[in-house]
Amino acid sequence: MPGTVPEQDAADERPLIELRQISKTFGAVKALQDLEVSIRPGELVTVVGPSGCGKSTLFNILAGLEEPDPGNILRLKGVSSTASDLLGKVSFMPQRDLLLPWRNVIDNAILALEVEGMPRAEARRLAMDMLPEFGLAGFEAQYPNQLSGGMRQRVALMRTFLFKRDLMLLDEPFGALDALTRTMMQRWLLDVWQKHKRTVLFITHDVDEAIFLGDRVLVMTARPGRIKLEQAVDLPRPRKADIVTSPEFIALKKTLLEAIEEESMKSFQVAGR
Amino acid sequence: MPGTVPEQDAADERPLIELRQISKTFGAVKALQDLEVSIRPGELVTVVGPSGCGKSTLFNILAGLEEPDPGNILRLKGVSSTASDLLGKVSFMPQRDLLLPWRNVIDNAILALEVEGMPRAEARRLAMDMLPEFGLAGFEAQYPNQLSGGMRQRVALMRTFLFKRDLMLLDEPFGALDALTRTMMQRWLLDVWQKHKRTVLFITHDVDEAIFLGDRVLVMTARPGRIKLEQAVDLPRPRKADIVTSPEFIALKKTLLEAIEEESMKSFQVAGR
Amino acid sequence: QDMVDASLRLKWLTQAQFAGFYVALEKGYYKDEGINLTINPGGPNLLTENLVATGADTFGLSGGTDSVFAARDKGLPVVCIGVAHQVTPFVFVSHKDGPVQSVADFKGRTATTWFTGANHVLSAMLSKVGVSPSDVDIQPQQVSVTPFVDKQVDVVTATRHNELYVINERVGKDNLNLFVPEDSGVSFPRDTLIVSETTAAEKPELVEKFLRASVKGWREAFANESEAIDIIMKISPTLDRAQQEFMLREVRTLMTAGKGSTDGLFAIDKAAVGSANDLLAEYGVISKPVELDAAFNASFIESIPLEERRL
């Protein structure tokens, strides 16, 4: 069962992806510095950290979109790679939905499938079947500017799910959703993850969500981002909604919140106030 | 003290704004139907509801940007008005940040002040002083495409705060913020609200946040949106962070969650599953 | 003495074809007559008659008898006060080693010409030798004579002072047959000096003074050709000097041919002008023959003593 994770790895459980000495500088801004992390196949790892600490930047690197500064080590299934080798190998949901304004809901959802070469009709059929699960039934022909914020996010999510890859990167996928929709989506995600044995990296601001979903929670430091804490979540699965009130959960939450708050404070010049 | 609100109004406490029979239709989609609400001066009202239920649409109407369907009644300080009369009278933070890509952080923040006619240098000085409070110190010269999602949101928030109006509409202002930054922003908001006696309407997905901040929580129904429940929050102010564990808080949360979940379910065709 | 402002609009850009006017200006002959003259060059699609009729320019050296008649026919109030080229300034040219050795040989061949009067001259020449113009493939002539040089066309039209130089250079003077309209009894004097009817009626002395200075300039130009070319080259340095020298020599021939030899520069040969009038009326370019005496007023040029006008 994934999720009950031994800290020292078995020989056959080679990391799916392994990052060492990853730094990323934008002009004068150091977004990441010497970040080290490795993700085992089938893991669901959640990432939390103060706003602006480099979470999205890390995802961009993992999606192959951004090369880290020179001197980095990046191994995919043990093979040394450059970031661009990862292009097309991970399904990535960016923080901003990036829907194409000239495509309606269904055609935005099948974008990745089209790029893969699936015939449109087939892709549309696949996507149509998923609409109700995403609470978008009846909206297939709407254009992005006719959708609410949460609906746009769900379309982007659908687009990502339809692009089936071993590694899935989700950047605050549920940020704009109300509590129940969010719960349903979480349940859905866990379903997909367990059924298809996908590896998931998941950025969230919600510590409850991070613990509820994750095998491990990574806490990042303030900019320049590094991994401050790797917290294994040893809660049994499947997890029920009421797990959030269990003492183990609350203990974990406390540890994590402390770590995060310590880092978040650094982002603010609170001295004078 | 605002916050400890009598349900039946005193004669001198005329509603700041009063809506009756507000409907809004987009083509075939009924976003709002017969919505009725009134907001007293100095109140901090939070709004929750399922994704796509019409919260942003309600705000657009209150900001004077969208005319509701004919037959509506809209009173500002008791005076019957059209939506467009409200233009320039409320400070509005939209759900998407809508930063101008050709303006850097500081110039995006002062946009509303410039529109009001304040000299640029003065407006910039004002805004510069606020940067640290928003965790944006040192980023004044960055352009929006160089910011993280949470930073963009904070710039949009700053822009709204700098535009001082009696009524403030915030559409998920803290959606992209991590827990601590969010807490700090909440504290900041309460400060501003109490010091300046502004009236605030605040959309959020986070029921904790809705209760923690609000004098009242409005729960909206699924599309077409109406007010399902107006829940007064009779918790004393100032509220401490640990209030979330108090039995009153938990009771309120339960009531609200039930109301929201009932509505959210309607958005999904969950029958088959 | 009060100076009067006036302008002369040429039919084309500065070149030796108009040397006399530039010499007169340079030597101050207009000033001596009390005229403060500006010379404005012409251009394609710029109709001198139009500019003179509307008063934009005082004087004009316009296309020729053809354009004066067309203008009069359309009611433009212009009067011709002198004709520069006493004979048709263009010729039709064929290759010596080609199929066209006489006007009669044009039949069934391709000829290019300008559809602004020259085409009618060609038609008239053909009619004179019994060839129907419809038996010749007459096409509009483009700026370049290369199609002729490359023998894509058999006959090309050339002004003696301009295209002919280029053709001579590229084909060789001795390899060409020239067909001269006058040899077929067709005459088409061109390069006409015009003024508006108002100027002619209200300022006759200005017109006379202008003519006197201009004629003086031309005589000076012919007397001192290289100096005249210097003056032109100073204004338009990119011109080819040899070509300009050729042009001035040819223009001299044209201006002193026919009546020009006896009656001096800018003489108006009513007979030649009349034949052009009839030709244009015959081909329907003008609705009916124009009243000659109203269109051509020789009184101004004739008020200058003959010996001053003759070379």
Added chain:
Amino acid sequence: MSGAASVAGNLPVASTGRFGAVVKPIVWLVAAVVLVEAIVVVFGIRSYYLPRPSVIASTIMATPGAYLAGLWRTFLETVLGFVAGSLFGVVMAVVFHRWVLLREMFFPLFVVSQTIPVIAFGAVVVLWFGNTLLAKAVISFYISFLPVTVNTLLGFSAVDPRQVQLMRSFGADDAQILRRLYLPAALPQLFVALKLASSLALVGAIVGEWFGDTTGLGVLLLQAMYNENVAGIWATIVVSACLGMGLYGVVAFAERRIVFWGGEQ
């Protein structure tokens, strides 16, 4: 990205890039010229079809003053016409954007106005504006403003309506929304049109000089054309190409400086 590049415009990396961007085309140009020279010589192409580049160069060098004077004069006319045409084009776009009725009534006439071949109306131009520099500038103005209007309108229509709403909620009036939102948002599209207009303005100035002028590249061109001076035609083409590229370069440079935010919405 583009923002970072321009913000860091003074960094050595960026300036090397710009230096390279200048040098590279020059290198290519020189190579192309040499190639053409070789082709003409090797294949024995006759000079009135295509003169050798060296002949063109020596034609210019024979009377450099004439070409320089023509260049300067045409440059003045072009700049005047271009600036006026661009301003007018933007103003008309604003007017047409603001008053739909005016747009629907008169925009088609704007289009129609562009179908009038000015060179058929030399006399009218001379009549109205004389043989002045202004007359050429007017023509250059006349043929350059339409693309500016069309593209600026396009830029306006691409503005996110929610952004307009936000400005309205700040109480911004039309003028403020125009200045702070529509105009900046239309800049990328506007610059596309300005680049086109810079070439069109040059065309206008050159054609304007065909109405009886004494100096200018148009005069040189006309003279060379009708005297079948092919080397002269090419010489003028080269000089006006330099002028056109210069103008284009200035506009493109301004674009890089002003429109730094690229495609981000």
Added chain:
Amino acid sequence: MTASISSDSARQISRGIGGALLVAVVWELCARGLDLPAYVLPAISSILAGLANDAGSLLAAARFTATESLAGYAIGCLAGMAAAVLVTMVPSARSVVVPLATAINSVPVVAYSPLVLLWFGIGMASKVVMVAIAVSFTIFLSTIAGLDRVDRKSVDLLRSFGAGRLAVLWRLRLPTALPLIIAGMRVSTVRSVIVAIVTEMLGAYGGLGWVIYQAVLQVDFVKVWAAIIVASAISLAFFGAISFVERRYVFWR
């Protein structure tokens, strides 16, 4: 949706006609009221009479010119877009193609006319070539600008889906560029007609430009104006057709 488009365009057409009528009336009043001679400004009524008079020959000329412009336009659009796509796909071609295209376009098309007439003859081919040159640059510039305008983050997203340059071009760059391309195409319609006419003026067997050239020299300004009205009608129809296409296919703004 279609209903609203057609009622929209009905209103636009009627307003357009209204505007044209307004100008025509003012024109007529000026010409008649100020008693302007035809060589300054003929009255619109006499132009229309002249138009009716010469309808046959003008129509033939119009067909001639329209054929040239359309052919040149089609070639120019394709060439311009192809060059822009090439430059976007092969960035190293950019520093060569863009300055070259700029240089070519910086020269007024009329300057090429003697050369083009020399190379392609006085017939239709030379006009088609001239129009194609003029149009292709406008389209080239608009297309490159459009292709470059994409949101970099969206490109990144597509790349993360494994999209190659071609897929990014097809699914992202071209749709993003479409509004600008069509705007360029709209501007070019007018230019294509005018370039055909101007080139005809410098040498042709027929066409509106040829008619205008002859008419100017024959001092027949009514005919000049009649030919111009025909040219305007062609351009306007052409412009309208492209605008219609634009409204059909660029709907998302």
